[in-house]
Amino acid sequence: MRQELDTLGEVIGKAVTGRGLSQIELAQSIQLSVEDLRKKINSNSLLEGQLAGLEKVLLLKQGTLLAIQNRSDLTTSLEVPNGLECINTPFTDFDVNAYLLKREGWPESILFDSGYGMELAKWEGLNPEPSRLYLTHTDRDHVGGINGIQKYYPHLKVFSQDAEPYSSGDYFSDGEVFSHGEIEIEARKVPGHTPAATVYVIWGLEVPVAIVGDVIYRQSIGGVRGDYEEALYEMRRQILTLPEETLLAPGHGPYTTVREEKRTNPFFPECSPSISI
Numbered sequence: 039m040r041q042e043l044d045t046l047g048e049v050i051g052k053a054v055t056g057r058g059l060s061q062i063e064l065a066q067s068i069q070l071s072v073e074d075l076r077k078k079i080n081s082n083s084l085l086e087g088q089l090a091g092l093e094k095v096l097l098l099k100q101g102t103l104l105a106i107q108n109r110s111d112l113t114t115s116l117e118v119p120n121g122l123e124c125i126n127t128p129f130t131d132f133d134v135n136a137y138l139l140k141r142e143g144w145p146e147s148i149l150f151d152s153g154y155g156m157e158l159a160k161w162e163g164l165n166p167e168p169s170r171l172y173l174t175h176t177d178r179d180h181v182g183g184i185n186g187i188q189k190y191y192p193h194l195k196v197f198s199q200d201a202e203p204y205s206s207g208d209y210f211s212d213g214e215v216f217s218h219g220e221i222e223i224e225a226r227k228v229p230g231h232t233p234a235a236t237v238y239v240i241w242g243l244e245v246p247v248a249i250v251g252d253v254i255y256r257q258s259i260g261g262v263r264g265d266y267e268e269a270l271y272e273m274r275r276q277i278l279t280l281p282e283e284t285l286l287a288p289g290h291g292p293y294t295t296v297r298e299e300k301r302t303n304p305f306f307p308e309c310s311p312s313i314s315i
């Protein structure tokens with residue numbers, strides 16, 4: 039399983055694109071040539087002062103790029119509620135996460151996203167059988183496996199936001215709440231990566247869980263294709279206001295929490311956790 043974090047280059051690249059800076063402007067901001075900057079990013083060899091300079095020009099949280107370059111400042115184990123499983127499958131040169139939720143006494147289980155359709159055998163024999171699949175967004179690495187999964191479970195219904203419909207799915211509106219026994223699943227639209235990227239907040243487990251797709255990752259964010267400032271605003275409003283113990287389950291890379299992202303995510307310099315652990 040490749041539960042990879044964004045590299046330093048990927049994090050900087052997302053911020054550069056979002057801020058509309060050129061490579062030349064970025065390199066000049068810390069008195070390097072474009073070529074030298076590229077080499078130092080790729081070899082994780084920028085000096086602390088240079089990283090601080092990049093954080094300043096890109097409006098990123100102080101100290102976070104050094105932590106990413108050093109791969110430090112990570113908590114190691116997070117509590118995953120009973121019944122939540124990550125189904126991790128390959129896409130191209132990276133992996134994609136889908137999630138399975140099942141609870142004691144439930145006659146059926148629930149899926150979030152499908153992966154691209156590689157290693158389909160991972161979906162065979164799920165017990166209890168899944169009845170619903172909720173989509174975070176419709177990028178191919180998150181929907182490509184649906185047809186294959188439906189061969190195992192022909193009654194599986196697919197749900198997505200009406201502003202980002204899946205061709206053979208059922209649609210719902212922003213703010214919809216789905217009830218599954220004692221569990222409620224709240225659909226929150228967080229546009230940016232895609233027009234109606236959806237975060238599913240699951241209430242009623244041991245801790246709240248948010249299935250966040252490609253909106254936010256551990257120490258990074260998904261690539262923003264729309265308005266960068268609006269995307270960051272919506273992430274703050276819809277995700278970082280959740281209880282700090284909320285487990286974030288992203289479409290790529292490892293689990294994290296709201297608390298961890300307030301503490302270590304470069305893209306939210308104004309955030310800090312209320313309780314340090």
Ligand SMILES: [Fe+2]
Pocket residue numbers: 175177231252260
């Ligand atoms: Fe995506």
